[in-house]
Amino acid sequence: xxxxxxxxxxxxxxxxxxxxxxxxxxxxxxxxxxxxxxxxxxxxxxxxxxxxxxxxxxxxxxxxxxxxxxxxxxxxxxxxxxxxxxxxxxxxxxxxxxxxxxxxxxxxxxxxxxxxxxxxxxxxxxxxxxxxxxxxxxxxxxxxxxxxxxxxxxxxx
Numbered sequence: 721x722x723x724x725x726x727x728x729x730x731x732x733x734x735x736x737x738x739x740x741x742x743x744x745x746x747x748x749x750x751x752x753x754x755x756x757x758x759x760x761x762x763x764x765x766x767x768x769x770x771x772x773x774x775x776x777x778x779x780x781x782x783x784x785x786x787x788x789x790x791x792x793x794x795x796x797x798x799x800x801x802x803x804x805x806x807x808x809x810x811x812x813x814x815x816x817x818x819x820x821x822x823x824x825x826x827x828x829x830x831x832x833x834x835x836x837x838x839x840x841x842x843x844x845x846x847x848x849x850x851x852x853x854x855x856x857x858x859x860x861x862x863x864x865x866x867x868x869x870x871x872x873x874x875x876x877x
Contacts, residue, residue: 764855768802768825771795772861777833779865785838792831792861796823798854806851807831813838814846814863833863840867 777790796802801822809815813836823829833848843866850859 766799767853767855768796768798768800768823769854770802770852770859771797775859776862776864779835779863782835782837782844782865782867784841784867784869787834787836787838788865789832789834790863792833792848793828794823794830795828796825799825800853801825802829802852802854804829804831804850804852808849809833810847810849813840814848816848816850818850831861833861835863835865837865837867841869842867 771794773793775792777792779788779790782788801824803822804818804820807816807818815834815836817832817834819829831848831850835844835846837844843864845862845864848861848863850861851857852859
């Protein structure tokens with residue numbers, strides 16, 4: 721019985737050993753149709769490329785509870801369609817919106833960012849991280865502002 725157990729166990733382990741030695745490299749970049757990987761940069765000359773009007777926006781002074789928005793605009797200066805696969809804010813108060821449609825070379829696109837200052841005060845510095853089929857495949861945009869708490873006593877007078 722002990723020999724059968726060892727034999728069955730060795731048969732079960734063999735696929736795991738061979739799968740660990742598999743030379744095929746699959747990366748998330750392939751999903752985005754990006755030939756560049758961390759281990760082998762490859763030819764990036766035909767990839768799409770972001771050209772931003774600006775990557776940081778300062779809202780200035782904001783009254784607490786106010787919702788403000790800004791559109792980060794870009795041009796695809798690369799040689800193929802630019803596809804944004806994901807955009808995430810650094811917290812729930814920072815919400816990005818973007819088109820799922822490819823941006824052709826030479827065309828422009830935008831990322832709308834809405835910041836909700838409810839419950840915030842003082843200096844705010846938030847980020848939006850984009851995933852796209854560019855090299856590098858992540859871009860970080862920033863919004864800043866100064867949230868002022870309204871003085872309710874002076875408003876009652």
